Amino acid sequence: xxxxxxxxxxxxxxxxxxxxxxDKHFTPTEKExxxxxxxxxxxxxxxxxxxxxxxxxxxxxxxxxKHRIYVSNxxxxxxxxxxxxxxxxxxxxxxxxxxVPNSIGDVMFSVKSKEELQKIAxxxxxxxxxxxxxxxxxxxxxxxxxxxxxxxxxxxxxxKAYLSGGGYTCTYKKVEGVWEFQKITSSWIS
Numbered sequence: 001x002x003x004x005x006x007x008x009x010x011x012x013x014x015x016x017x018x019x020x021x022x023d024k025h026f027t028p029t030e031k032e033x034x035x036x037x038x039x040x041x042x043x044x045x046x047x048x049x050x051x052x053x054x055x056x057x058x059x060x061x062x063x064x065x066k067h068r069i070y071v072s073n074x075x076x077x078x079x080x081x082x083x084x085x086x087x088x089x090x091x092x093x094x095x096x097x098x099x100v101p102n103s104i105g106d107v108m109f110s111v112k113s114k115e116e117l118q119k120i121a122x123x124x125x126x127x128x129x130x131x132x133x134x135x136x137x138x139x140x141x142x143x144x145x146x147x148x149x150x151x152x153x154x155x156x157x158x159x160k161a162y163l164s165g166g167g168y169t170c171t172y173k174k175v176e177g178v179w180e181f182q183k184i185t186s187s188w189i190s
Contacts, residue, residue, distance in 0.1 A: 019124035026068050028108045029097040037099075038138055041179050042172060044101050046145045047071070047131060049170075049181060052104045057149045058166025058189045063129050070120075070152075071100050071111045075133035080146070095133070121154040128152055129165060141174035144185075165190045 019025070035041050050057035051069055063069070073095045082088045100111040109131075112120070117130060134146035148167030153160060166189035171182040 019126055025120045025124070026070070026108075026110050028102040028110050029100060031098040033098060033101045035101075038143070038174075038179065039095075039136060040099050042136055042138070042143050042145055043095065043099060043133070044104065045172065045179055045181065046133070046147045046170070047101065047109060048104045050147050050149070051131065052107050056184075057131075057147065057168070058187065059129065059149055059164045062164055063149075067106055068108050068110070070117060070128070070130035071095070071109050072117060072130060072132035072150075073100075073111050073113050076135045076137075078135075078137050080135050080137075117152045118155075121152045122156070125154050125156045127154055127157055127160065127162070134167070135169070143172040143174070143179060145170055145172065163190055 033040075035044055047069075051060070051063075051066070060066070074092050075095060076088075076091060077093050079091050094113075095111060097111050100109055102108065112130075121127060128151070129149050130152055132148045132150055134148060135144060136146075137144045146167060146169045148165070150165045150167075151162045153162070166187065168184045168187035170184045172179040173182050174180075
């Protein structure tokens with residue numbers, strides 16, 4: 001009988017919704033989203049391709065809840081190679097909440113700072129994948145976007161290493177006022 005109860009507890013707890021995507025943590029932007037800048041259009045089209053239509057971001061299949069994706073607000077405008085975290089921090093830019101769509105199709109997005117994402121992981125004791133942009137570089141009518149699917153690891157699991165996640169670099173070209181996907185120029189996995 002005791003084994004039966006233990007089995008029931010394991011089944012019910014393993015089927016529960018992960019805490020990190022519950023409403024108290026996952027808050028899509030409430031501001032109205034208008035795709036009225038090049039940056040907004042590139043963010044939208046990159047997220048759409050990676051997580052909604054093509055679902056071609058590295059390890060997409062490992063996302064626990066594919067309809068709720070966190071997006072880190074950090075990105076770079078021009079520099080692509082960094083020697084250290086301090087080097088990254090010197091030139092980092094930040095996406096504003098109204099520069100990331102609330103949703104695309106059935107997928108909702110919640111933009112958070114790196115610190116906020118870490119706080120959620122630590123509070124829930126859960127590790128999770130999130131979207132991030134290493135680069136959004138616009139040069140005239142050509143844009144280069146590096147989009148990633150990376151792990152946020154809880155401080156409670158700091159000794160755990162993930163051999164998954166990754167991303168790709170793609171190019172867009174502005175044709176008659178609209179950014180059109182051109183090709184993936186490189187990709188990587190952990």
